Amino acid sequence: MFAAETVVTPPGRPARLLRSPIARLVVFFTLLKLFQWVAGEAWTALGLPPGFVPFRDTTLVMELLRLGPIVLAYALLVGLLERRRVDELAPAKAAPHLLLGLMGGALCFSLIVATLWALGAFVVDGVNRDVDWVGRILVMGVGAGIGEEIVSRGVIFRIIEEGLGTWAALLVSAAVFGGLHAWNPNATAWSVVAIALEAGLLFGLLYHVTRSLWVCMGAHAAWNVAQGPFYGIPVSGFEQRGLLASHMQGPTWLTGGAFGAEASVVALCICSLATSVCLAVAIRRGSLVPPPWRRPGTQPG
Template sequence: MTATIAFVTPSSAPPWQRWLVFSPAARIVIYAALIFCVGYLVHPIPPLLGWTGKAATPVQQALAQLTIEVTATVVAYLILVCLIERRSPRELSLRAIPTYGVAGLLGGIVLFSTVVGLLWLFGSYHVNGTNPQVDWLPAVLAGGVAAGIGEEVAMRGALFRILEEGVGTWGALAISALFFGGSHIFNPGATLWSSLAIAIEAGILLALVFHVTRSLWACVGLHAAWNIMQGPVFGIPVSGFSRPGWLISSRTGPDWLSGGVFGAEASVVALSVCSLISLALLVIAIRRNSIVPPSWSRKRITS
């Protein structure tokens, strides 16, 4: 059990530190504040480089988003882990990129390709042509790399991991997934259904990927590949944001099947496929006996 939990409050910590520094709620608040502070410091850099404004190219605008989002979330996370938790950020070890990172990329490619293949079999997805000259790099940088690293470090590395230490695996899965789904509610074409679908198919799946592997690179690879395949390759809106893809495509049929204007993520096909993978990961976690009970239950067991 202790191998699953990355951080344990030092036994020598005084009561005020236990509540105001080391408690799960305190560390989540500290991390959010650090993101704001680091983002505030980094925000002036892209304009100085000419990456924003009307004259900026799409690639420069994507680089601006990537710089701010990744720097803010990663630097804030490293400060939290190294200075507050006082441990090595093993979940971000660069040595895991050729293994877990590549596995996540391949998994994301196969996973979303499976979703599109099923939509095609059900008569919902149609290829109308190709666009070899598509400007795919901005979407890869912003929707793939920036979203993959920034959202996974924040949502799985900080929110899910810290919640798991406090309320246990089941509670952390529910809360972090609902938070992740709710964060997409203001996207173009979003509905309560699309947010719930995101919560289940992505929020739960990616949290379980982290729980099983304890590597953020597996989550980053899967998330980035999912977004890249969805937009730049298959030409489907990514969480409501339309981006031109190499394939010129259209989707027909009821919204529950096609996903509507929000994209395939709001389809029951994506929901079903991701839920099956989540179920398999959950079985692995249960067989490993790695499900973390809430902190109050652990205290009763050890006392």
């Protein structure tokens, strides 16, 4: 006897529209705003301080209320709308991929600092033994690593790449990532461009070649923690007191000025080399996603 043939009914037009790249972006950011409002109400109900909270005063509860809306909105986007497993956050990959990202991020920023030191721009004055590690790691490591990577790479890059291809996804996600830092203290037009080019492009291609948010989260977190709590360099414009008591000297184009080493041409050059390596891997694999009008089976017009 032959088994009955299973007939798969394609989704209707409303379902297809709802799962389109534009619709998914709208759904995610709508959910995010809704959950952030709920988290804000919880923040007030718990009597937490309003406005900006210094990094050193941030608690685990505060960071959970900041990250919760992002994680929940992403989980609903993937689980209910996209109806797939969250392969980019697979639990089995968490430990090895996080470790790989942490090592890569720390190594990359340490190479930047070593270059600045060799050029006489980075000077160590001593050691601070009373650094407030917990709050800074929660905000710059856990918060930035998880929250910014889910939004920038997990949502914007991934969905735009699916719809418009890898190059469009890189440009848009990098521009958004740079723009998110435009309102930071001591930000300038150059610092926004530098962040977009060095970190926006690098993390976008890092996600493309690994298909792992764990790697990106680890690299982002280690970059920030190495920069501020360890080397004592301002992180994206926010002044830091690190384990190393340090200061910069020299022209702003070399040191990055008050914004920090992320606005230095040294960081831009070193990150661009790492970006080029990731791009070479993608080209060799043939994994770059073409725009829709260049995909097989696409009819012109």
